[in-house]
Amino acid sequence: MTRRIPIFATIVVLLAVATMVGLGIWQLQRASWKESLLAHYRQALTMSSQADWPKSKAEVEGALYRHATIDCAKVLSLDAVAGHNQAGETGWAQVARCTIPGAGEADVVLGWSAGPQERPQWAGGEVQGIIGPGRDGEARLIASPPLAGLQANAAPDPADIPNNHMAYAWQWFFFAATALVIYAIALRKRMRG
Numbered sequence: 001m002t003r004r005i006p007i008f009a010t011i012v013v014l015l016a017v018a019t020m021v022g023l024g025i026w027q028l029q030r031a032s033w034k035e036s037l038l039a040h041y042r043q044a045l046t047m048s049s050q051a052d053w054p055k056s057k058a059e060v061e062g063a064l065y066r067h068a069t070i071d072c073a074k075v076l077s078l079d080a081v082a083g084h085n086q087a088g089e090t091g092w093a094q095v096a097r098c099t100i101p102g103a104g105e106a107d108v109v110l111g112w113s114a115g116p117q118e119r120p121q122w123a124g125g126e127v128q129g130i131i132g133p134g135r136d137g138e139a140r141l142i143a144s145p146p147l148a149g150l151q152a153n154a155a156p157d158p159a160d161i162p163n164n165h166m167a168y169a170w171q172w173f174f175f176a177a178t179a180l181v182i183y184a185i186a187l188r189k190r191m192r193g
Contacts, residue, residue, distance in 0.1 A: 005187060013183045017176045024172035031165035041065045041158035045130075055103045057137045065158060068131050070141055072098035072108055072124035080116035083109070084154040092116045093153050095140070098124060107140035111150025120148030132156030 044065040051066035076097040083093025094110045108127050110120055127143050133156070134140030146152045 006190075010183075013179060017179050020172045020176035020179065024169045024176065027165045027169035027172060031163065031169065034161075034163045034165055037061075038158050038161060038163060041161070045158070051131060053100060053103050053106070053141075054131070054139050060133075060137060060139045063131050063139060064133060065156060066131050067128070068141060069126060069128045070098075070100050070103075070106065070108070071126050072096065073101050074099040075122065075124045076105065078119060078122070080113070080119070083112055085112040086152045086154055088154070089114075092118070094118075094120050094148070094150055096122060096124070106138065107134050109140060109142040109153050110148050111143060111146030112153040113150055118150075120150055122148040130156055 041064060047066060049067075051063045051068050053068055053070050054060045054063045076099060079095050079097070080092040081095055082090070084090055091112055091114045093112055096108045096110055098106055098108050100106050108129075109132075110122055113120075127141055127147065128145075129141045129143040131139050132142050142153055142156055144152065144155065
């Protein structure tokens with residue numbers, strides 16, 4: 001009695017393997033894209049010219065890691081979020097939510113403190129610093145020099161952005177190879193059985 005290769009199961013396995021290989025290729029493309037983006041960000045850090053404050057989320061990516069000056073016309077709120085100072089110590093980044101004339105609202109990281117209870121007294125005004133990624137796709141300005149008697153917050157660094165797409169690509173290729181090996185073993189047992 002001859003054993004035939006199961007057509008439906010073979011098609012399902014081959015489709016799954018093709019999908020996994022496709023995902024691996026997509027991750028390789030994403031790794032290349034991410035490396036270009038990180039190179040752009042590293043270059044932005046070295047630019048001496050000031051960037052305009054992004055007025056929309058679409059403008060944020062082009063402004064990240066550039067120097068900027070904004071006018072905090074009105075402080076809407078003060079908050080403390082987990083952060084690091086320039087020495088890498090863990091503590092609290094003191095953040096002011098500001099109204100920016102002609103650009104809506106923005107977060108300004110005034111500086112760093114060891115505890116959240118050390119609330120700064122700050123009424124707004126002109127702030128210089130580096131544009132970093134903020135919440136919900138917005139930009140935030142990390143004040144440099146720090147304000148309100150605080151220590152300097154860690155400057156935004158593109159090196160903090162993970163680029164694990166290459167690892168994900170190899171995972172997908174490994175999954176595809178594993179699926180093929182398992183299916184080949186199953187077929188071999190079926191043929192012998």
